[in-house]
Structure formats: structure tokens, C-alpha cells
Amino acid sequence: MKKIIATVLTTILALSVLTGCTQVAPNTVFSADDLPGKVIGVQLGTTGDIYASDYEAEGSVIERYNKGADAVQALKQGKVDCVIIDNEPAKAFTAKNKDLMILPDPFELENYAMCIAKSNSELKDKINAAIAQLKSDGTLAAIISNYIGDDTKGKSPYVSYNTDYSNGKLTMATNAEFEPYEFMEGNTIVGIDVDLTQAVADILKMELVIENMDFDAIIAAVQSGKADIGVAGMTVTEDRLISVDFTDSYTTATQVIIVRKK
Structure with a gap:
């Protein structure tokens, strides 16, 4: 009887550990062609937000954050599939987060004023x-x-x-x-x-x-x-x-x- 109880408790403990581990889905965005239907993270009101909004008609969901850092954190947690942002901030974010990368092809060119x-x-x-x-x-x-x-x-x-x-x-x-x-x-x-x-x-x-x-x-x-x-x-x-x-x-x-x- 004690062995049965011990086995049950071990099983429950194992299940609780598995439940507590959040599994982040694998990356599914390898180019801009993959953006339709994806969850895209952007900083609210930025050019990235404007460009990403074009994909809403193709089934994409745009998650808007007050800070670019919040969008990046959501990406790490699997809440969004990608983040669209300027190249230089992107370099800073990926330098601090080695589990993230910038896709090699530029998304859009823009002029700052x-x-x-x-x-x-x-x-x-x-x-x-x-x-x-x-x-x-x-x-x-x-x-x-x-x-x-x-x-x-x-x-x-x-x-x-x-x-x-x-x-x-x-x-x-x-x-x-x-x-x-x-x-x-x-x-x-x-x-x-x-x-x-x-x-x-x-x-x-x-x-x-x-x-x-x-x-x-x-x-x-x-x-x-x-x-x-x-x-x-x-x-x-x-x-x-x-x-x-x-x-x-x-x-x-x-x-x-x-x-x-x-």
C-alpha cells in the first residue's frame, strides 16, 4: 500500500513539475513572407506598428506595447511570433538576449526626421x-x-x-x-x-x-x-x-x- 501511495505521489509531483514548465513554441517566422497569420509584436505608434498593421487584413494579430523592450520580452515568452522594430535597437536587444536573432533580410527602409x-x-x-x-x-x-x-x-x-x-x-x-x-x-x-x-x-x-x-x-x-x-x-x-x-x-x-x- 505504501508503495502504491509513494508511486501516486511521485506521479503527481512529476506532473506538477511538467505543468509548471512553460514550453515556448518553436520559431515559425523565417522571412517577411511568413508574417500573414502570425502574432506580431510592435512598439505602439512606431513605424513598425504602421507596417505590421498592413498584415491584419491577412489574418495577423498585432500586439502593441508601450516599450520595445516589452515586445521583445513577449517574444521570449512565446506570446508573439516576432517583433518588427528598427535595426539599431534590434541589435541592442539581441545583444542582451542571445536566444533571439534578427532575420537577415531588411524589412523596410525609412528616413528619420x-x-x-x-x-x-x-x-x-x-x-x-x-x-x-x-x-x-x-x-x-x-x-x-x-x-x-x-x-x-x-x-x-x-x-x-x-x-x-x-x-x-x-x-x-x-x-x-x-x-x-x-x-x-x-x-x-x-x-x-x-x-x-x-x-x-x-x-x-x-x-x-x-x-x-x-x-x-x-x-x-x-x-x-x-x-x-x-x-x-x-x-x-x-x-x-x-x-x-x-x-x-x-x-x-x-x-x-x-x-x-x-
């Missing part, structure tokens, strides 16, 4: 002139290479020289969840977009003020005047142009697909 209120054309013209100057004198290239590239990373940090704030403040709305464009380093927001906007503010003799918020709130902040510009790895799209204007592009980026390795 600063969004600005339609009524603020004077400031837009000044920023465009500043961006052109930063491109021509090599400052923009140095800022980007300081964050991207194994051989150049950390070697050309931008140092603000501006001590003249006679033209007031330049308030930048961003979402510090998009490394290397904007992310937290301790309690400080850093990244390509931060250094670029600081360089623009220096040229314009303005004091840079950064407001961190959800990505989906940036355009509303610019429309309402809470922020002068939105700088957050933001792509110019027809839908966004209904609400805001954009400066000239300052860099070209690539949307990619992250999947589980197994």
Missing part, C-alpha cells in the same frame, strides 16, 4: 539649416558613429559648447526606450537623437530641454505646444503629416524582424 508643429515653419527652417550645417561639417556623422559601429563606438562623443541661451529653450519630446537613438544611462537620457538635438540647439543658441514620454504621446505634445519638436527615431509618414510637419531627414534606418533562434 524631427516632427514639428505645422504653425512653426520659422523654427523648422532654422533647424533644417542647422541640420545641413551638421551634415556638411561632419558633426552629424561623428555623432552617429559614436553610437554605431564596433570600431567607432564611444570614440567621438559630442561635447556641447553652447553657453549662450539668448534665444530661449528648445523643448524636445522623446521616448527613451530606443537605443541607440534615445535611452537611459543611469538617470540621464542619452543617444544619437539627444546629441543631434543638442548640437542643433547649440547652433540656434537655445537651451535644450528634454521631456521623456510614451512614443504615442509625442505628436500630441508637439501639436499642443508642450514640446517644440519630437525627436525619437521618427519616420515621416502620410498619417503623421496630417497632424504635424517634419524637418529634413537626418539619417536613414532599416526596419527588421526579430525572432526566436529556436
